[in-house]
Amino acid sequence: MRKILFLGLLVLAGAALAQPKVFKGTEIGRQGGAYRITSISDPRTWNPFVARETSSTDIISLFLPYLTSYDPYTQAPEGRLAKSWEIRNNGLTVIFRLREGARWSDGRPITADDVIFSATVHADQRVNSNARSSFILDGQPIRWTKVDQYTVRADFPKPYAPALIQGWYIVPQHIFEPAYRAGVQQLQALWNLDTPPAQIVSGGPFKLESYVKGERVVLVRNPNYWGVDERNNPVAYLERYTVQIVPDLNAQLARFLAGDADTFAAANADQVAQVLERIRAGRLRAEIFPNVDVTLGTNFIVFNWNHKDPFKENLFRQVKFRRAMAHLMDKKSMIEVALGGLGQPQWSPISIPNKAFFTDDVPKYEFNPQRAQQLLAELGFRTKNRDGWLVNAQGRVLEFNLVTNQGNTVRERIAQIFRDEARKIGVKVEYRPIDFNELVRQLTSPAADGTREFDAILIGLTGGIEPAFSRNVWELDGSLHMWNLGVGGKRPAKVEAFEVLIDTLMKRGATTLDQAQRRQIYVQFQRVVAENLPIIYTVAPAYNPARLTRLGGMFPKEQINSIVGQAPYIETVFAKE
Amino acid sequence: MFGYVVRRLLQLVPTFFGATLLAFLVIQLAPGDFVTRLELDPTQDRESIANLRQQLGLDQPLPVQYAKWLSGIFQGYLGLSLSYKTDVWSVIGQRILNSMVLVVLATLMIYLIAIPIGVYSAIHKYTWPDRIFTVLAFLGLAIPNFFFGLIMLFLAVWLNDLTDMRILPIGGMTNEFLHLGNMTRAAQWLFPFALVGTLVYGTLFWLRSRRGQTPTFGVWLGLVLFGVSSLLMLAPLLQGPGLPERLPYTESPLWARVTNVLWHAFPVVIVVGTSGLAGLMRVMRGQMLDVLSQDYIRTARAKGLSERVVIYKHALRNAVIPFIAGIGGLLPGLIGGAGLVEVVMAWPGITPALLEAISAIDVYVIMGLITITTVLLMVGNVISDLLLAWVDPRIRYS
Numbered sequence: 001m002r003k004i005l006f007l008g009l010l011v012l013a014g015a016a017l018a019q020p021k022v023f024k025g026t027e028i029g030r031q032g033g034a035y036r037i038t039s040i041s042d043p044r045t046w047n048p049f050v051a052r053e054t055s056s057t058d059i060i061s062l063f064l065p066y067l068t069s070y071d072p073y074t075q076a077p078e079g080r081l082a083k084s085w086e087i088r089n090n091g092l093t094v095i096f097r098l099r100e101g102a103r104w105s106d107g108r109p110i111t112a113d114d115v116i117f118s119a120t121v122h123a124d125q126r127v128n129s130n131a132r133s134s135f136i137l138d139g140q141p142i143r144w145t146k147v148d149q150y151t152v153r154a155d156f157p158k159p160y161a162p163a164l165i166q167g168w169y170i171v172p173q174h175i176f177e178p179a180y181r182a183g184v185q186q187l188q189a190l191w192n193l194d195t196p197p198a199q200i201v202s203g204g205p206f207k208l209e210s211y212v213k214g215e216r217v218v219l220v221r222n223p224n225y226w227g228v229d230e231r232n233n234p235v236a237y238l239e240r241y242t243v244q245i246v247p248d249l250n251a252q253l254a255r256f257l258a259g260d261a262d263t264f265a266a267a268n269a270d271q272v273a274q275v276l277e278r279i280r281a282g283r284l285r286a287e288i289f290p291n292v293d294v295t296l297g298t299n300f301i302v303f304n305w306n307h308k309d310p311f312k313e314n315l316f317r318q319v320k321f322r323r324a325m326a327h328l329m330d331k332k333s334m335i336e337v338a339l340g341g342l343g344q345p346q347w348s349p350i351s352i353p354n355k356a357f358f359t360d361d362v363p364k365y366e367f368n369p370q371r372a373q374q375l376l377a378e379l380g381f382r383t384k385n386r387d388g389w390l391v392n393a394q395g396r397v398l399e400f401n402l403v404t405n406q407g408n409t410v411r412e413r414i415a416q417i418f419r420d421e422a423r424k425i426g427v428k429v430e431y432r433p434i435d436f437n438e439l440v441r442q443l444t445s446p447a448a449d450g451t452r453e454f455d456a457i458l459i460g461l462t463g464g465i466e467p468a469f470s471r472n473v474w475e476l477d478g479s480l481h482m483w484n485l486g487v488g489g490k491r492p493a494k495v496e497a498f499e500v501l502i503d504t505l506m507k508r509g510a511t512t513l514d515q516a517q518r519r520q521i522y523v524q525f526q527r528v529v530a531e532n533l534p535i536i537y538t539v540a541p542a543y544n545p546a547r548l549t550r551l552g553g554m555f556p557k558e559q560i561n562s563i564v565g566q567a568p569y570i571e572t573v574f575a576k577e
Numbered sequence: 578m579f580g581y582v583v584r585r586l587l588q589l590v591p592t593f594f595g596a597t598l599l600a601f602l603v604i605q606l607a608p609g610d611f612v613t614r615l616e617l618d619p620t621q622d623r624e625s626i627a628n629l630r631q632q633l634g635l636d637q638p639l640p641v642q643y644a645k646w647l648s649g650i651f652q653g654y655l656g657l658s659l660s661y662k663t664d665v666w667s668v669i670g671q672r673i674l675n676s677m678v679l680v681v682l683a684t685l686m687i688y689l690i691a692i693p694i695g696v697y698s699a700i701h702k703y704t705w706p707d708r709i710f711t712v713l714a715f716l717g718l719a720i721p722n723f724f725f726g727l728i729m730l731f732l733a734v735w736l737n738d739l740t741d742m743r744i745l746p747i748g749g750m751t752n753e754f755l756h757l758g759n760m761t762r763a764a765q766w767l768f769p770f771a772l773v774g775t776l777v778y779g780t781l782f783w784l785r786s787r788r789g790q791t792p793t794f795g796v797w798l799g800l801v802l803f804g805v806s807s808l809l810m811l812a813p814l815l816q817g818p819g820l821p822e823r824l825p826y827t828e829s830p831l832w833a834r835v836t837n838v839l840w841h842a843f844p845v846v847i848v849v850g851t852s853g854l855a856g857l858m859r860v861m862r863g864q865m866l867d868v869l870s871q872d873y874i875r876t877a878r879a880k881g882l883s884e885r886v887v888i889y890k891h892a893l894r895n896a897v898i899p900f901i902a903g904i905g906g907l908l909p910g911l912i913g914g915a916g917l918v919e920v921v922m923a924w925p926g927i928t929p930a931l932l933e934a935i936s937a938i939d940v941y942v943i944m945g946l947i948t949i950t951t952v953l954l955m956v957g958n959v960i961s962d963l964l965l966a967w968v969d970p971r972i973r974y975s
Contacts, residue, residue: 042930045661045662047662050662052615052660125628132625133621133625192661193661193667210825210827212925213671214675214924214926214929215749215750215751216753242753244923245923247920247923247932247933250727250730251730251747251748251922251923254747255747258734260747435608436609436614437938438608441609441613444616444617464620469620470620471619472619472621479616479626480616480619
């Protein structure tokens, strides 16, 4: 009798999870336990069509499914809600098969209708979802259609390399469709922070349990989740996932030091030291991995090629000038002083952690003031005037303003180090921090005649794992083609040859499907950028993660990276005690 | 008097328009808008940026935006938060209440401690206790609040280490789980002391009033403190034993939640109140000294009145008049939050929300707060003026 019951249970379990996703953790874990992290700011919404900032999407990603993602071990595409895919028509069509038996937390099945509905809403111009760019390729739409209940098909206007990365959130159609029919405003009002958590339906590893504004978000395990571990035990292992909102970095550190938060990323050497000291004093059972990787963020200087002063425009367009500026960057001091000794120099546009595409084999214009002086002399700046500034034959002083956004101490220090080195050889750099929004305005809003007013800006962009997603920076008509910006979405009026090459490489990279060929293209892209320096990269801050030893299922030190984090999947993290 | 009140209330209308218009213009003067930040996101193209601006109404001329906002205000609607996509009140309402916990407690602490110390310092001018209070007051005034907050956090960590117990909270306003068992046991242990204290002070109170004397400040304070504590402990004593050892905050009984919030508020209130306390203490001392050198005090003493009556009935009453004028200022302060301390100590008050709104240029959240503050400030000023006329017979409004 007992055997039959057991078999019956097995059959039932099989019916509920016909095609579960196997999450390969670093070790087999045990059920139960809580995971507590801190977040710098409150979520803004639970609605994935409204969410624009990580404080919201970090939580939404715990309870809403998506088709595919990156394999945390190989960074290759990996199925999530999609169990497999098939590429047809030379890459113009991708057919995704969904996991049969996957269910929302309210018991309804997750089907192709949910996927197609979500794609439709994300692509809707009126909704303005943050994921809308995933549905347009060079101005043409990517069409999503239902094949059958568990199969969807995406048709691309041209071959698209990141076609397999479909990370937009899928919502339950039975909840969102009535609101969508009623209008965009109704849709956007759905699942706001005042919605009772019980009404938020989950299709991910956790579901929302409670939210106290300004304090914490609590999620609990979703028993209907479609994931298992390698022994077919259901995941997530964790019973409870708490995000504590702590708006101050030092207060976050205090929480970790008190053992009230399970993970922490130390921002600087001082914080690393505090954590280490406490571990050594035996007050905290934790591990910290200083400088184990660098973050994806970048810091760089960009010169204005659309300057209203023709002298400056011409100067900034000289590759010799930009190389001279690169030679003036004392990256060692920048790491020591601005980053507290934790960080790495950066030479090219692809972030160092992005192993799939990153190459270190690029031309490097290292710190060398003599060489800088020599290059500037070749440009005509041979003599110094009475005040000690370099001048050319016409008596024009070599001078420019450098601005960065106020309040970012790392950038402020990098800018100061650069200014001091430049001034030593007679380049008159005036440095000034300004308001972030003002800086963005100067950078992205040219006057009607196409000129912009700034000289040089030190700023950063958050990098990603997929280089094709940064095409707005590198393609000629991109909205973030910062050094040489066109007006009204057009190409800039005067274009250098290497910019055309970058544009071509970016377009080819985005449409090449073969991984090895893609890498070749992006390696060449990095070399062209590093050699011509439209953007002069400085230093990348270190990633210094720390965690309590009570956590299991985490990466060993060698595998930790700033893209994936400290654990391959949240599903396979567990509490040892 | 009535005419004066009506006139003052009518003056509020142009002031309100002027203040909100000015605030609106100042916000718009700052470079950029809510969408600007997204322009540096490489995955966003021009079209979606422009779409977003249009959708949020940020592309409309300023007068139109202001008029739209104003028409909402007249219907009691503060506007739509650009980042939360819900109405502003639901973004700031709860946070204002959270801040009020701090501000009310800190204000109480300030007045209850500063006035007695100020009076004491004035009476015992240049004695050792006065000098010590003076030094402490300067220290309190000199330490910036946010820095004191950080010190308090690390003090809490250090103290908890030292005792291996949770003596002080590490920031925040509530705990995820409440240890009802601990609270109940603490109440059982402390209740007898509170009860004895209440009885002692109750007896003192009773004895004094039977002899026809007014009870002293100390007796009042003792009776209130011990009495309120014993009353508060009744709830855990009666209900506690039947409850589980540990419950999530949201499922705990009211007394446990209140205790938890008060426990978290304790170090924050000390930080928030210190500078105010130090300042008020000095002002009170100065006021008191001023009044004590007046002729009527000399007359009162010459009449042979007891020193107690001279100080409390004649001097103190005159010395506190300037504070009455300050009461109106407390009203907007109540919702203004406790400043950066809230950020440093992770108190979910209005300051972190306001800072986020300002850095994101979430116009209507900022405007909503300014509007509420402006109205309360104006009403508070009227109240102060009326109170002044009431306590000080020298002031007349006609």
